[in-house]
Amino acid sequence: MRKILIVGAGQSGLQLALGLQSHGYEVTLMSNRTADEIRTGRVMSTQCMFHTALQHERDLQLNGWEGEAPRIQGVGVSVAGPPDEGTGASTRLIDWVGKLDHYAQSVDQRLKMAGWMEAFAERGGQVVIHGVAVSDLDYLSRAYDLVLVAAGKGELVSMFGRDASRSPYDTPQRALAVAYVHGMGPRPEHPEFDAVRCNLVPGVGELFVMPTLTNSGRADILFWEGIPGGPLDVFQGIKDPNKHLELTLELLARFTPWEYARSTKVELTDACGTLAGRYAPTVRHPVGQLPSGGSVLGVADVVVSNDPITGQGSNSASKCAASYLASIIERGDQPFDAEWMQAAFDRYWETAQYVTKWTNTMLAPxxxxxxxxxxxxxxxxxxxxxxxxxxxxxxxxxxxxxxxxxxxxxxxxxTSAPPRVPAQGHGQPSAPNPAQPPR
Incomplete structure (x- = not known):
């Protein structure tokens, strides 16, 4: 039985841990928070996962919230025009909704990660609640055949050098502000199905509105991405969640009044339902070197961190976990050396490169x-x-x-092509799995 250590309990770390566990590996998971601390803590993301990523969860019977989460069947795009000279209000120059071949879903990571961590422990996995520094990892690594770093923040990331050839930006390209709310009204257009709304405000930033499932049931996420230094870059330093929501709604009224019209009765899902920050999108070299000479492999956003403007974070994390799982299993009993680590990342990059290219393109005018x-x-x-x-x-x-x-x-x-025929089972997963992980 090969022993593997995974540091970090997010989408990729936990999915990979549970996947390896199901294949008989002895897995230790290290997290700086307990499941209860994750469940009651601050929101962590604006996750909206599409079919391929959701299928990776189904394949491992990790889709325990699929029956409860809203089924997102479309993606809408609006482009705001200049404010009206008389009223000062913005109007939409472009507005449409595209239908998805298979539905997407968003589950608050506080809910999902806490449930997955408990499932991993109940299935016999070892969970160690402890922050990890490079020196700790250097010591711990001697007891394992493979060490994977899936914690995308803090000191451990410094082990993975920036790949300048794949990282065109060295500063944050958006200021991010998130609010989880109850009480959002229906979309006046196509109210019969749920959709993610992408509102582009040229020269200012973007507003995303997406249905989600959180600890208190169905909710919606209001997510501003503001160009740094612009009128949306006003959330830094705001600690009061109610002030955060108030500011969010003021900006909706100013720049996207069509979204504000259905937001007049919203309230935060909970006191931890807001988030603000910024980071530079970065691709890093995947193999980290420990002081003693050992190697560790970076996972998901540790090594490929994209701006959330294209909603790919959780999707990429799921795809990375699935790719690494396949590479580990195929390795058999051969050593997980630095050459293998690079090859495992290269295999993941075959798909991740398209995400990075698209995301960096969408950050530019x-x-x-x-x-x-x-x-x-x-x-x-x-x-x-x-x-x-x-x-x-x-x-x-x-x-x-x-x-x-x-x-x-x-x-x-x-104009001359036949109509596009959706994939079989429009709006349905190709292999639904009702299995529920322990909660």
Whole structure:
């Protein structure tokens, strides 16, 4: 039985720990918080997971909240125009909703990570509640065949050097502000199904609105991404959650009044339902060197950290865990040396590169051909649907999004192409699994 140590109890660390455990590995999980501390703590993310990532959870029977979480069946895009000279209110120049081939879901990570940690322990896994420094890891690593670092913040990240060739930004590109709320009204357009709303305010930033499941039931997430130094960059230093929500709503009224109209009765889900911060999107080298000469492997956002503007964080974490799980199993009883670690990361990067490219593109002002594409989606449903499904498979953007000639050819071909047929089981998982992890 091979012994593996995983430091970090987020989406990727826990999914990988539970996956390895199901294949007979002896896994130790280290976390700086207990399950109860995670469950009652501050919100950690704005997770919205699409079909491929959700399927990785189903494959491991970790989808215990699938029956409770809202089924997100679309992704909507709005582009705000300049404020009206008379009223000062913004209006929408572009507004459409693309339908997903398979539904997406968002489960508050406080709920999911606490449940997964308890499931891991109940299935015989060893959980150590302790913060970990590099010196601790250097000592602990001698007792394990493989050490994986899945804690994306703190001292341990310093072991993984920045890959400048894959990291075009060295400063944060957005100031982030999140509020989990109850009481959001329905969308006036297509109220019959749930959708994520992406509101683009040129020169200012973005507002995302997404349904989620939290500790107190169904909720919605209001998520501002502000260009640093701009009018949305006002949350730093605000500690009062009610003040945070008040400011969130003031900005909705100013920049996205169509979203504010359904937010007039919202209240925070709980006192820990807000989050603010910023970080520079960074790709790091995957193999960290310990002082004694040993090697450790970085996981998910430790080594590929993208801005959440494209909603890929939890999806990438799930895909990384699935990729690493396959690489570990295929290794058999051979050593997990630095060469293998690099190869395991390279395998994950084959898909992660498309996420990084798309995310970094969306952080820049959209070029004319992309604005034309967004405009065309308002009248051509296949365009809206294809963009929406790119959230599940960002590699598809290579074929119609980045290059003006490919965009033009795609749009020109739609008039003569037959209607797009959704995948079998529209809106349904390909292999639903009702299994519930222990709560």
């Amino acid at each position: 959209p070029p004319e051909h992309v604005l034309n594409l967004f405009g065309a989606a308002g009248g051509l449903q296949p365009v809206a649907d294809r963009f929406a499904n790119g959230f599940n498979d960002p590699a598809d953007f290579e074929h119609f999004f980045y290059d003006p000639d490919k965009t033009s050819a795609y749009l020109a071909g739609l």
